[in-house]
Amino acid sequence: MKLSDLTVEAVNLALDEFDLRGRDGFLSKYHYGPARAYFVVRNGTRYDSKAVVGAAYGYLPGQDAVRSNDFSGGDKTVATVLRKLGFEVQVAPTQNPDWARDELILACDLVAKNGWRELRSTDDRVGELSALLQQLPLHPPATRLDTFRNRKGVARKTLDLASLLPGRTAIHSGKLDLLVLNDFRAAPEDMARVADQIRQTVADGSTSVDLSVAFEDEDEGASEGRILQRQHFARERDRKLRQRKINDFKAKHDNQVYCEVCLFDFGYFYGARGRDYIEVHHVVPLSQSGETTNRLKDLVLLCANCHRMIHRRSPWLKPDELRALIGNV
Ligand SMILES: [Zn+2]
Ligand SMILES: [Zn+2]
CATH class of the missing domain: 1.10.30 (DNA Binding (I), subunit A)
Structure with missing residues (x-):
């Protein structure tokens, strides 16, 4: 079997069968597990892309459906072939988006206020920050997992940040984490004020706009983060x-x-x-x-x-x- 043999008709027939049998029925008939990352989209419905392609082979003249184990191409290859045929393929996030500068400023502020120690996930302040981060328009919903900035993730980030201090053992050394941490160490009061302003701006409800797309005139490295920067431009x-x-x-x-x-x-x-x-x-x-x-x-x-x-x-x-x-x- 060659991926290039696939046709639009065969894929559409497989999608029709998917509709008819339902997801569970379709996946079990063709012996596929649920897709984690790649989905074909037809008329707004998402279909497990690899299973669909495997089944589509069975609709080609003289060919049999291909089982998951017999598949030579990876998920990415399958997605490429489907896109070439004109199908829409969506990639589901497999991990939460990286922390943006604004988010790190808020987390670092919490760590600084906690005597440069990490916080536990059960801490009320972690709960507050988690709720705030989930509210920020920095990452589009489609890029978030269910665990997006939950208490555990926030507590973990405070641990990461605290571990970056000199004399401690870095657990996870993100470049941006370190930059923000160093900004705090160099100018603790300024950064605390920036964090206050971000919280204030969010509380005022002026950040309801989508901040996930960068403006041409934005400076990604702005120490104050994107929320205040955008607010500054709005004011101007x-x-x-x-x-x-x-x-x-x-x-x-x-x-x-x-x-x-x-x-x-x-x-x-x-x-x-x-x-x-x-x-x-x-x-x-x-x-x-x-x-x-x-x-x-x-x-x-x-x-x-x-x-x-x-x-x-x-x-x-x-x-x-x-x-x-x-x-x-
Ligand atoms: Zn001029
Ligand atoms: Zn200006």
């Missing part, structure tokens, strides 16, 4: 704030608006379409200011390019630093 895009700053700037600059770093003027360059366009940048990251009020003196007007360059990498540049960088000192 606030219409009222933008208008307030533009009006103030115009009053002081002969009714003009332009980039305060490179002097780019959208209205001058693009004509009517660009008139009054400018981006507002908050010089103080939300994680540092810890306040939601916007003082005009903390705001600066930037063109889209300069704004992007400031946010491109952590730590964010100050406008003066960008000015120096482009020689417009």
Whole structure:
């Protein structure tokens, strides 16, 4: 048997039979165990991909169904062949997604507050953190297992983090774990404040948006994590704030608006379409200011390019630093 012999018709017939017999009946007839990772999807229904392919052989002229033991191709090969035939194949997660920086900040904060010791899964604080992490929109539901950030997993992470301290034996040395831990050791108060802000932002309900997809302008390494970063950008895009700053700037600059770093003027360059366009940048990251009020003196007007360059990498540049960088000192 060759996987390349398979046809769309044979696979569809096998799927029809699956529908008819039900999953248990189908799997037991063809002697397959339930699939763990790869599923063919037809009309929104998921089918165990390997069993379907094994059965599909029986629908090819002059061929017999193939049993699990006689299968030469791995799950991945089977998925590739099905996709080539035009079928949708879903890969179920086999493990929970890696911890994001925001999650590690919260876990590390707990470890720090616990005298740099791990916490037990029965600890109330572990239960609270577990509930909070399950609520964060950092990982899409389809990537999570039932055990996602449960008490046991959270307690385990506190143990991992605590074990990374100098003089202890690292149990699991994740690169990001170590980075976040070192951020905490270098600036314990700052990081504790960042953790507070993340909790506050989540409690305010302002993180209901999906954060699992990174924005182009996001800096993955931002020490404050994605939640506060996204919150920072949301604040900068606030219409009222933008208008307030533009009006103030115009009053002081002969009714003009332009980039305060490179002097780019959208209205001058693009004509009517660009008139009054400018981006507002908050010089103080939300994680540092810890306040939601916007003082005009903390705001600066930037063109889209300069704004992007400031946010491109952590730590964010100050406008003066960008000015120096482009020689417009
Ligand atoms: Zn500029
Ligand atoms: Zn900005």
